[in-house]
Amino acid sequence: MRSRSRFKSLFVLVLIPLLAAVGVVAYFAWRQSVRGVQVTAPPPSLIGHKTPIRIGLQAARGNVAEAEVRLLQGGKTTVLAKHTGAPSPRVEMGASIDPSAMGVREGEAVIEVWARDDFWRPLRVDERTIAQFPVKVDLTPPRIEILGATPYISPGGAGLIAFRAAEAARADVRVGNQSFPTFPYGPADKGARLALIALPHDFSGNPPMTVSAVDEAGNSATRTVPAELKPRKFPHDTIEIKDTLLEAKVPELLPQRPPAQSLLEGFLIINREQRRQAEEEKRKIGSKTADQALWTGAFVQPRNTKVFANFAERRTYTYQGKPIDTQVHFGYDLAATKHMPVPAANSGVVVFAGPLMIYGNTVVVDHGLGLQSLYAHLSSIGVKPGDKVEKGQEIGRSGTTGFAIGDHLHYEVLVHGISVTPLEWWDSKWLRDRIAKPLNDAGLPAMGGVDAPAADDKPAPARRRAR
Numbered sequence: 001m002r003s004r005s006r007f008k009s010l011f012v013l014v015l016i017p018l019l020a021a022v023g024v025v026a027y028f029a030w031r032q033s034v035r036g037v038q039v040t041a042p043p044p045s046l047i048g049h050k051t052p053i054r055i056g057l058q059a060a061r062g063n064v065a066e067a068e069v070r071l072l073q074g075g076k077t078t079v080l081a082k083h084t085g086a087p088s089p090r091v092e093m094g095a096s097i098d099p100s101a102m103g104v105r106e107g108e109a110v111i112e113v114w115a116r117d118d119f120w121r122p123l124r125v126d127e128r129t130i131a132q133f134p135v136k137v138d139l140t141p142p143r144i145e146i147l148g149a150t151p152y153i154s155p156g157g158a159g160l161i162a163f164r165a166a167e168a169a170r171a172d173v174r175v176g177n178q179s180f181p182t183f184p185y186g187p188a189d190k191g192a193r194l195a196l197i198a199l200p201h202d203f204s205g206n207p208p209m210t211v212s213a214v215d216e217a218g219n220s221a222t223r224t225v226p227a228e229l230k231p232r233k234f235p236h237d238t239i240e241i242k243d244t245l246l247e248a249k250v251p252e253l254l255p256q257r258p259p260a261q262s263l264l265e266g267f268l269i270i271n272r273e274q275r276r277q278a279e280e281e282k283r284k285i286g287s288k289t290a291d292q293a294l295w296t297g298a299f300v301q302p303r304n305t306k307v308f309a310n311f312a313e314r315r316t317y318t319y320q321g322k323p324i325d326t327q328v329h330f331g332y333d334l335a336a337t338k339h340m341p342v343p344a345a346n347s348g349v350v351v352f353a354g355p356l357m358i359y360g361n362t363v364v365v366d367h368g369l370g371l372q373s374l375y376a377h378l379s380s381i382g383v384k385p386g387d388k389v390e391k392g393q394e395i396g397r398s399g400t401t402g403f404a405i406g407d408h409l410h411y412e413v414l415v416h417g418i419s420v421t422p423l424e425w426w427d428s429k430w431l432r433d434r435i436a437k438p439l440n441d442a443g444l445p446a447m448g449g450v451d452a453p454a455a456d457d458k459p460a461p462a463r464r465r466a467r
Contacts (some may be wrong), residue, residue, distance in 0.1 A: 028122045031119075031120065031121050031122060032121045032122055032123060034060055034061050034119060034121070035060040036059075036060065036115070036116070036117055036128075036130060037057050037058065037059050037060075037064050037067065037115035037116065037117050037130055038057070038058055038059075038060065038130070039055060039056065039057060039113055039130065039131045040056040040057065040058050040090075041054055041055055041056030041092070042055065042131070042133055043055055043069075043111050043133055043135065044135070044217075045133070045134070045135055045136065046135070046136050046138055046216050046217045047097055047109075047135050047136070047137050047138070047217055047218075048137075048138050048139060048215065048217030048218045048219035049097075049098075049099060049139055049141075049217075049218065049219050049220075050096045050097065050098055050218070051096060051097060051217060051218040052094065052096055052218070053069070053080065053081075053094065053095045053096060053097070053111075054092060054093070054094055055069055055081075055092070055093045055094075055095075055111075055113060056090070056091070056092050056093075057083075057090070057091045057092075057093065057113070057115055058089060058090050058091075059089050059090075059117040059118075059119065060117075060119075061117065061119040062087075062089075062117045062118045062119030062120075063087035063088050063089055063117060063118050063119075064083060064087060064088060064089070064090070064091045064115060064116075064117055065087045065116050065117055065118040066083060066114075066115065066116045067082070067083035067091060067093060067113070067114065067115040067116075068081070068082050068083070068113075068114045068115070069081040069082075069093055069095055069111065069112070069113055069114075070111070070112045070113075070114065071097065071102075071104065071109055071110070071111055071112075072109060072110040072111075072112055073104060073105070073107070073108075073109035073110070073137070074105075076103070077112075078102050078103075078104065080095035080096075080097065080111075081093045081094065081095035083115075087118055097137070099137070099139055104137055105137065105139075106137050106138060106139050106140070107136070107137055108134065108135075108136060108137075109134075109135050109136070109137050110132050110133065110134055110135065111132070111133045111135050112129055112131075112132050112133075113129070113130055113131045113132075113133075114128060114129055114130065115128075115130050116128070136217075138215070138216075138217040138219065139217075139219065140167075140219065141213075141215070141219040141220060141221040142165050142166060142167050142168040142171075142213040142214070142215050142219065142220075142221045143164075143165070143166040143167070143221070144163060144164070144165050144168075144171075144211050144213055144221050144222075144223040145163060145164040145165075145166075146161070146162075146163050146211065146223055146225055147162040147163055147164060147192060147441070147442030147443070147444070148160075148161075148162045148437075148438035148439060148440075148441035148442035148444070149161045149162065149209070149225050149226070149227060149438050150197075150227065150434045150435070150438055151226075151227060151228060152227070152228050152229075152230050152434070153197075153199055153207065153227055153228075153229060153230065153434075154199065154229070154230040154231070154232040155199050155200065155201055155202065155203040155204070155229075155231070155232050155312075156199065156200070156201040156203075156232060156234070156311060156312050156419075156420055156421050157198070157199055157230075157232070157420055157421060157424060158196060158197065158198045158199075158413075158415050158420045158424060158425075158434075159196075159197050159198075159227070159434055160194060160195070160196055160197070160434065160435050160438050160439070161173050161194060161195050161197060161209065161211065161225055161438070162185065162192055162193070162194040162438055162439060162442040162444055163182075163192070163193060163194070163211050163223075163225075164190070164191050164192050164193070165191075165193065165211070165213035165221075166191065167215050168213035168214065168215055169214060169215050169216045170213070170214045171193055171211065171212065171213040171214075172195070172211075172212055173195040173197055173209065173210070173211055173212075173225075174208075174209070174210050174212060175197050175198075175199060175203075175207050175208075175209050176199075176203060176205075176207060176208070178197075178198075178200070178418070180195045180196070180197050180198075180370070180415075180416055181195065181370065181416070182194060182195040183195070183291045183292070183369055184291070185444060185447075186444040186445055190443075190444070192442065192444055194369070194439075194444075195369075195370075196369050196370050196371055196415050196416070197209070197415065198414075198415035198416065198418040198420050199229075199418075199420075200418055201234060201311075201312035201328065201330075201419070202328075203229075205229070206229050207227055207229055208224060209224065209225040209227050210222050210223065210224050210225065211223045211225060234310070234311070234312040234313060234314060235310050235313050235314070236313065236314045236315075236316070237309075237310075237313050237314070237315050237316075237329075238315070238316045238317075238318060239315050239316070239317050239318070240317075240318050240319075241264075241267060241317055241318065241319045241324070243263070245405060246263035246264065246266075246267055247263065249267075249270070249403055250263045250266040250267055250270065253270050253274065253357070253358065253402070253403060254266045254269060254270055254274075257269075264319060264324070268324065268325055270358060270403060271317065271325050271327055271358075271403075272325065272327070274357045274358050274403075275327060275357075275358055277357055278356055278357040278358055278359055281356060281357070282364075282374070282414060282417045282419070283416075283417035283418075284417070285351060285352050285364050285372070285417065286370060286372060286414055286415075286416045286417025286418075287416075287417070288351040288352075288366060289351075289366050289368060289369065289370050289371075289372070289416075290348075290349065290366060290368035290369070291368070291369070292368050292369065293367070293368045293369055293371075293447045293448045294346075294347055294348045294349065294366070294367050294368040295346040295347055295348060295367040295368065295371065295391075295448045296346065296347055296391065296448050296449040297346075297391075297428065297431075297448065297449050297450060298425065298426060298427065298428040298431055298450075299345040299346045299373065299391075299413070299422070299425040299426055300343060300345050300346070300391060300392060300426070301334070301345075301422075301426055302334055302336065302340065302341075302342060302343055302409065302411075303336075303343075304336045305334040305335060305336045305340070305409070306334065306335060306336070307332045307333070307334060308333055308334075308335055308408070309329055309332065309333035310329070310332065311329075311330065311331060311332055311419070311420075311421045311422065311423070312328055312329070312330065312419075312421070313328070313329040314326065314327075314328055314329075315327055315328070315329055330412055330419035331374065331376075331410055331411050331412030331413075331419060331422065332410075332411050332412075332422055333408050333409070333410055333411075334408060334409045334410075334411055335398070335406070335407070335408040335409070338398070338407045339379050339380075339397045339398060339399065339407065340397065340398045340409070341394045341397060342363075342375050342378065342394065342395055342396045342397060342398055342409055343391075343392045343393060343394055343395070344365055344373070344389040344390065344391060344392065344393045344394075344395050345365070345373045345391070345411070345413075345422075345425075346365075346367055346373065346391045346448075347367070347388075347389065347390050347391050348365040348366050348367040348368065348372075348373075348388075348389060349365065349366050349386065349387070349388055349389070350363060350364070350365055350366075350383045350384065350385050350386065350387045350388075350389060350395070351364050351365070351366045351372070351385060352364035352385060353381050353383055353384050353385055354381070355401075355402075356376065356402070357402070358402050358403040359374075359376035359377065359402045359403075359410065360376060360377045360378065360399070360400075360401025360402020360403070360404060361376070361377070361378040361379070361380070361381055361396070361399065361401045361402070362374060362375065362376045362378065362402075363375045363378065363381055363383060363395050363396055364414075365389060365395070370415050370416040371413070371414075371415055372413070372414045372415075372417075373411070373412065373413055373414070374410075374411065374412040374413075374414060375395060375396060375409060375410070375411060376402060376409070376410035376411075376412075377398065377399055377400060377401050377402050377404040377407075377408060377409065377410050378396040378397060378398065378399050378401060378409075379396075379397045379398065379399025379400070379401065379407075380396055380397045380399070381395070381396045382394060382395055382396050382397075383395045383396070413425050428450070431448075431450045432450055432451065435447060435448075435450060436450045436451055
């Protein structure tokens with residue numbers, strides 16, 4: 001019995017240190033086996049002039065203590081970025097390549113990421129390569145070729161630019177501070193794109209019209225489009241605000257008006273804020289457009305209507321003989337008979353049908369490529385969003401909804417949400433000169449059934465009442 005007891009004591013004395021040693025070894029082995037820093041956001045595979053590079057790093061344990069991003073090409077190593085901040089579990093490193101300063105050339109290269117964490121391990125792990133990414137350096141910007149453009153454009157007017165941008169991932173057209181999207185057009189092998197553009201009514205100075213293109217590597221190019229700005233003057237009118245109008249329209253359009261607020265104050269909120277909000281909404285609606293032309297030929301003016309309020313008419317509003325506000329009226333006001341049928345000015349798809357603040361019951365028809373027509377103050381709407389409509393098809397009836405004085409149709413033509421004069425789009429000769437001819441010059445097919453100009457074309461004047 002005594003010998004067995006001694007054996008047990010000896011076994012315990014040997015086993016406990018052994019287990020402790022095994023535990024220590026296992027613990028050290030675990031610490032040694034913990035993963036180092038990992039790349040969570042790799043660099044792009046295509047790099048161009050000053051391409052922004054973002055590389056995310058994360059430590060499995062502890063913090064990222066040191067890190068460096070390097071570019072290897074032709075036996076040369078260039079340091080792009082270093083992590084010099086305080087240790088952190090997650091680090092994002094940003095860099096860019098300036099080829100002229102770094103001596104980088106087009107072709108294949110490797111981005112190498114070196115990093116070290118501060119997690120203690122029995123055997124020290126120095127800063128080391130944790131990842132390599134093959135990349136291609138592309139320093140050639142897209143090639144832009146202007147194929148055709150509307151040569152003359154006026155404030156409150158529209159035009160067209162056709163171009164080719166080889167190897168571009170994105171291209172747009174800028175006129176002043178306005179940017180316009182572009183769409184593929186014509187045979188795919190030609191690689192042509194076009195944009196319908198518009199100048200706001202208050203545009204001044206020569207339009208620096210430019211085409212900008214960016215490729216997948218971030219290289220960009222810009223070309224100026226030659227065009228001449230034709231000045232245009234717009235009329236001015238004075239509108240007297242009467243109490244009967246205030247009593248009829250302010251409670252309708254501003255139902256949340258506080259009791260202490262006067263009708264005149266409510267009118268100013270409607271005329272300023274709701275008008276501004278309506279313009280913003282028109283821009284949003286303008287983005288809902290087809291990538292092809294849906295219209296055919298000149299737009300139609302409703303039969304037997306007269307223009308009694310002009311496009312871009314600057315209106316001074318007076319109350320009891322004193323000026324109280326000034327706003328710009330977009331589009332034409334057209335009238336004939338009460339609740340007259342309102343036809344679609346051209347074929348397209350309805351993208352909006354419903355109340356639109358000061359415009360009342362409104363329909364917007366998209367004709368493709370950013371071109372739209374708007375019909376407001378309707379007493380009734382006969383279409384819904386998504387409906388296809390044909391030129392001349394009835395879409396509603398005129399009325400007095402919204403901020404309207406008397407039964408009439410408020411009609412606008414918009415290019416990417418910017419109101420332009422309807423007169424141009426009613427005129428077949430303008431369409432041939434300003435839309436069809438640039439396409440013909442570019443060797444591209446006609447748009448909307450409008451052929452290149454003929455020598456005997458004459459403008460079709462709008463039917464309007466003399467003022």
